Structures are given as C-alpha cells and as structure tokens.
Amino acid sequence: MNDLPDVTSHYSSDGLADRLIAILEASGIDRDSITEADLHSVDQMHLRGRTAAREFLDSLDIRAGDKVLDVGCGLGGPARMAATRYDADVTGIDLTEALCDGARQLNALVGLDRVHIEQGDALAMPFTDNSFDVIYTLHVSMNIADKAGLYREVTRVLKPGGRFGLYDVVAGSGGPIHMPVPWATHSEHSHLIPSDAVEAAANAAGLATERSEDQSALVETYLDNQRAARQLRVEKGEPEPPTGAPVIMGESFVQKQKHIYRNLKEGRIAVRLAIFKLKED
Ligand SMILES: C[S@@+](CC[C@H](N)C(=O)[O-])C[C@H]1O[C@@H](n2cnc3c(N)ncnc32)[C@H](O)[C@@H]1O
Numbered sequence: 001m002n003d004l005p006d007v008t009s010h011y012s013s014d015g016l017a018d019r020l021i022a023i024l025e026a027s028g029i030d031r032d033s034i035t036e037a038d039l040h041s042v043d044q045m046h047l048r049g050r051t052a053a054r055e056f057l058d059s060l061d062i063r064a065g066d067k068v069l070d071v072g073c074g075l076g077g078p079a080r081m082a083a084t085r086y087d088a089d090v091t092g093i094d095l096t097e098a099l100c101d102g103a104r105q106l107n108a109l110v111g112l113d114r115v116h117i118e119q120g121d122a123l124a125m126p127f128t129d130n131s132f133d134v135i136y137t138l139h140v141s142m143n144i145a146d147k148a149g150l151y152r153e154v155t156r157v158l159k160p161g162g163r164f165g166l167y168d169v170v171a172g173s174g175g176p177i178h179m180p181v182p183w184a185t186h187s188e189h190s191h192l193i194p195s196d197a198v199e200a201a202a203n204a205a206g207l208a209t210e211r212s213e214d215q216s217a218l219v220e221t222y223l224d225n226q227r228a229a230r231q232l233r234v235e236k237g238e239p240e241p242p243t244g245a246p247v248i249m250g251e252s253f254v255q256k257q258k259h260i261y262r263n264l265k266e267g268r269i270a271v272r273l274a275i276f277k278l279k280e281d
Contacts, residue, residue, distance in 0.1 A: 007095060007096075007143050007184075007189050008095055008096040008097070008098075010183075010184060010185055010189060011074075011096040011098065011099055012096055012097070012098040012099075013098060013247070013250065014098070016075065016098060016099065016101070016102035016247060016248075017075075017101070017102040017105035017106050017109070018105075019247045020039075020042040020043065020075070020102070020106070020244050020247055021034065021109065023042055023242045023243070023244065023247065024038055024039075024041070024042060024242055026242070027241070027242040031109075034109055034110060035110055036080050036081070036084050036110045036112060039077065039080065039106055039109075039110065040053075040077065040081070041241065041242045041243060041244070042242060042243065042244030042247070042248075043074075043075045043076065043077030043080070043106060043244060044077040044078070044244075045074040045075060045077065045138075045139060045182075045248055046078075046138045046139035046167065047139070047169070047219045047222070047223075047260070047271055048215075048218065048219055048222045050077075050081075051222075052138075052167060052215075052219075053077065053078045053081055053138065054081065054085075056078075056136070056138065056165060056167045056273060057078065057081060057082050057085065057086075057136070058085075059165065059211065059273075059275055060134050060136055060163050060165045060275065061134075061163065062082060062085075062086040062088050062133075062134050063086065063088070063133075064086060064087040064088065065087070065088065065089060066086070066088045066089065066133040066134055067088075067089050067091075067131060067132045067133050067134075068082055068086075068088045068089065068090045068091070068132060068133065068134045068135070068136070069090075069091050069092075069093065069127070069131070069132040069134070069135040069136075069157065070082070070090060070091070070092040070093070070136060070137070070138075071093055071122045071125075071135060071136070071137040071140060071150075071154065072093070072094055072095070072122060072137050072138070072139075072140025072143075073092025073093060073094045073099075073103060073117065074094060074096075074099050074103070075099055075102045075103050075106060075244075075248075076092050076102075076103030076104075076106055076107060076115060076117060078136075078138055079091075079092040079103070079115050079117075080106070080107065080110065080112050080115055083112055083114065083115045084112070088134075089114075090115045090116070091115075091116045091117075091118060091127075091132075092115065092116070092117045092118070093117075093118045093119075093120045093122065093125060093126075094117070094118075094119065094120075095119070095120070095121055095122070096119075097119050100117050100118070100119045103115075103117045104117050122137075122140065122144060122150055122153060123144065123146060123149045123150060123153055124153065125153055125156075125157055127157045128157070129156055129157065130157070130158070130159045130160065131157045131158075131159070132157055132158055132159060132162060133159055133162050133163075134162060134163050134164075134165075135154050135157065135158050135162070135163075135164045135165075136164065136165040136166065136167075137165075137166050137167075137168070138166075138167045138168070139167065139168060139169060139183065140168070141166065141168050141191070141198070142168060142169050142183045142184070142190060142191060142192055143183055143184065143189055143190075143191065144191060145191040147191075147193065147197075147198065147201040148201050148204065148205065150201075151201055151202045151204075151205035151207060152205050154205070154207070155205045155206045155207060155278055158278045159278070160278055160279070160280045160281050161277065161278060161280050162277070162278050163210075163275060163276065163277055163278075164202070164207055164275075164276045164277075164278065165273075165274070165275045165276070166198070166202075166272070166273070166274050167215075167271075167272070167273045168198070168271070168272055169183070169192065169269050169270070169271055169272075170192055170193065170194060170195045170198055170269065170270050170271070170272045171192035171193055171194045171268075171269065171270070172194075172216075172263075172264075172266075172267040172268050172269050172270045173194075173267055174263075174266045174267030174268040175266075175268055176268065177190065177192070177259070177263045177268045177269060178259040178262055178263055178268070179259065180252055180255065180256050180259065181256055181259050181260060181263065182248075182249050182253075182256045182257070182260060185252075192269065195212070195214065195270060195272045195274075198272065198274070199212055199274060202274070202276055203276075206278060206279050207276035207277070207278055207279075208276060208277050208278075208279055209274065209275075209276055210275045210276060210277050211273070211274065211275040212272070212273075212274040212275075213272070213273045213274070214270055214271070214272060215271045215272065215273050216264060216269075216270045216271045218271075219264060219271045220264055220265065223260070223261050223264070227261075245257065
C-alpha cells in the first residue's frame, strides 16, 4: 500500500494567514493598515520573491480588464499583485485547500475580494474553454508529473492568441537533487524535467515560444546577496526583516533553503522563465 501523503499535505498547515499576519504585526505593521504591497514579504512562494513576480507579470503584457488565471496560486501573492498592478480580473486556482483559505483571508484583509480563488487541480480545471486572456504559473509544475496534461489544460481554457507564462524550477544536468526542497519532502512529489523538455511539451500543446530564458544566475546572485545581508545583520546585531518562509515551509525551512542553494550551485536545478502565445485557430 502506498501510504505517502499527497502533495497538498506538504503545503498544508493550520492558520496560515493569521500566522503570516502575526509576522507582519511583529515587524511593526498594524493589522488594519496592512496593504497588498506589505504582504509581499510573506506571500510569495517562489525564488526571488516579489522582484521575480513583478518582472514576470510585467512581461505578460496584462491589460486592464483582462481575464487572468494564476495556476497553482498558493497564498495568492502574484494574483493580488496582478489585480492591483494592471487592474485585471484575476482568478487563482490551487490544489491545496489550506492555501486557498489563506489566499481568501489575505484578499479580504487588503480589500481584494474581487480576486477569485478556486480550489482545484491544474490537470482538470473547472473552467470553460477559451475563458482567459492570460494564464500564468509560478513554481507549480515541479509538483506535476503530467506536463503534457497540464499544457493541454492550459490551452483548453486559454483564448486563441492568448499568452501563457511560466516561471519554474527545472532539472539541471548536475544529477539528482538534494531533498527536501521547498516544493517536496519526498522525491515522489518532485517532477523536474529539463527546460528543453518543458518547452517541447508546451509547444506540442500548441503554445508557441515567444521568450525563453535561463534565470538561474539571477537567482544565484539574489541568494548570495541575501546570505551576505543576513551575515551583516548578525554581525551588527540587527533584527531579521519579516519573512513567511518558516510558516510556509515548516520546521525544516532552513534545510530546504540550504538545499535550494546547493542544488542551484551544483547545477542540479535551473530556473526558467518562458512566455508562450497560443496559436490562433
Ligand atoms: C511553490 S507553491 C507556489 C505558489 C504560488 N504560485 C507562488 O509562487 O506564490 C506551489 C503551489 O502549487 C500548488 N499545486 C501543486 N500541484 C497542483 C495541481 N495539480 N493543481 C493545482 N495546484 C497545484 C500547490 O498547492 C502550491 O500552492
């Protein structure tokens, strides 16, 4: 019998939103005055955090009123950013109910209830064909073995001519990854494939590549700078800035962060940003 917990238990824990809000309060921000931008230090579940999300979303050319879908929206950080930044009509879908709950609570906290959060599987989305102008995903396909199924589903709900963007961790050439990592405790839940295979799967589903970029060096520099800044704070006895990492990644967050750094430095993983356009009928 397979008694492995499913992907959602990896991401689930109680009271996520309240614990993240408490982190912001401890840094001196009053609960009633927390803004969408304040949440960025605790609600971005991907490498290079808010900076990566902003640059990635900007490259999708989202217009006011566009219907946008965030696949694997987690706590809704990028979805709220997209709604605020471009005045778009954003829906987020995620497999993990605890994260959907957290996302809805954070939406309500900052007055963004119009960002609609739906619990569901990226491989069988509860949306009709040709529903969205733009679809994107950040750090999700690492949990999904069936890449062809994922991109098939994306192309089904994306309007012809619409854009799809991904910002994901992919397999490097350096060998098996050190576990655990932020997206998986068990290797059975980590489904990394090389970036050319990701692109081939997307292309085969009808998504034409507009841009494809290895962002590993950017992420490495970011992590090196973070480490140096932390060391300086320790030396000066300064407090740590607010971070959602311990709440989001749980007890082993330090080990998971170390493994990300090591896997990247040893070429076991890479970080890919790609933008595609769905062929017109
Ligand atoms: C690392 S988190 C990224 C969350 C968010 N995209 C962000 O960057 O802040 C990965 C997310 O993918 C979701 N996920 C994994 N497999 C999924 C699936 N088959 N369908 C929908 N969501 C999925 C998880 O529940 C989790 O919220």
